[in-house]
Amino acid sequence: MPGRGQSIRQMKEEGARIAGCFPLYPPVELLHSLGLTPVVLWGLNEEIKTFEESDRHLQGFSCSVARRLTEFALSEEGGLLDCLVMYNACDTLRNMPEILARGFEDKGRSLPIFRLHVPMAPAAQTDSSAYRAARMKELVHAIETTFGVTFSAGRFRESIAIYNEMRDLARKLEALVTGGRVSYAHFSRVIGDGYFMQVEDHVALLRDEIGKTAPAPAGAGGRGVIVSGILPPTDALCGIIEGAGLRVAGNDVACQARSYGYSPAVTGDPVAYYADLYRNHRPCTTLLYSSDDRLRALVALAEEREARGVVFIGEKFCEYEYLELPYVRRVLADRGIPDLQLEIGVDDADNVEALRTRVEAFAELIR
Helix, strand or coil: CCCHHHHHHHHHHCCCCEEEECCCCCCHHHHHHCCCEEEECCCCCCCCCCCHHHHCCCCCCCCHHHHHHHHHHCCCHHHHCCEEEEECCCHHHHCHHHHHHHHHHHCCCCCCEEEECCCCCCCCCCCCHHHHHHHHHHHHHHHHHHHCCCCCHHHHHHHHHHHHHHHHHHHHHHHHHHCCCCCHHHHHHHHHHHCCCCHHHHHHHHHHHHHCCCCCCCCCCCEEEEEEECCCCCHHHHHHHHHCCEEEEEEEECCCHHHHCCCCCCCCCHHHHHHHHHHCCCCCCCCHHHHHHHHHHHHHHHHHCCCCEEEEEEECCCHHHHHHHHHHHHHHHHCCCCEEEEEECCCHHHHHHHHHHHHHHHHHHCC
16 A cells, blocks of 8 residues: 555545645545545654654644644645645644744745634533534635535535444444454554545445454454554554553544544534534543543443553643543542553654563553
8 A cells, every 4th residue: 555645646646636634633524525535634654754844833842743744734745735624623733824824935835724613612611503603614615715616415415424434444443453353553554544545445445454354263362451542553562562462452542433433413514513523522632622521431441341451652742631641540540440651752663662661561560
């Protein structure tokens, strides 16, 4: 399979209009229905090795997601994008449109940047439905005007249906990981590659992966753990985790289960659809109104999958994840669920061996 950056070039050569989306949970169904190909710009660790462009615009203590997104957008490959789409996922990402616009200006380029503001107030605290509806209608109108397209309720329903099929297949593939029939490293690759291909092609890939999975041999797997974080472990770190006799019984990763964990009902109304999607989304540290439910969901997942521990993959400099972590770890400890906290960043590929001893010690602890 071609690299993720190369996949964008291939789709562009085939005539696709590429919408580069800021993580974490952009309105991909809407973009797809309006004739754009959404590409969510995370998981670029293999494509982005240097940060010359990013370092001109972002502080060195920005997270790897923001730095790699910036580096890619300002690179030659980023010139393949037809637009950028963002919502207020975190403090770092919400301030990047102005930074990128200046970077494009310095390079003599210009790129439409569409924004959606998702209200973060809990529903019980205030009614933000009118505000959310207005922002969604503004987004639809802006894309229609820029690209000369017209929103269609019928096409929107079709886009929802194909994305819901993708989410359903992702959950089925995750179940095979839980059962020890698919390695978590391979699963992560399949899910991550999907962000850089047409959703129809990702559905076909997921079907193929599920269809060719062999029955689990006797005694397959190992001691079950839950993996949590914004990004999954790197391939090398996945190998260390599974090599230590641990089996990923479930994940609470933003670009994995938090993304495909909920499938909203099909409707032709984007206002109603995204109210449902964001209100009932799998709890995430970046969706502030879901914070009260997040710990309950994480504990429930650990208990449901009979996990013996939780491995936190901390994204270096991500304040959203780290602010809640001390309390989460304390609650898990009170329930007798041990945890291991690891950290990854822009140099994660270089330093992964330093984590081997800690992973192996944790595996011994929960034996």
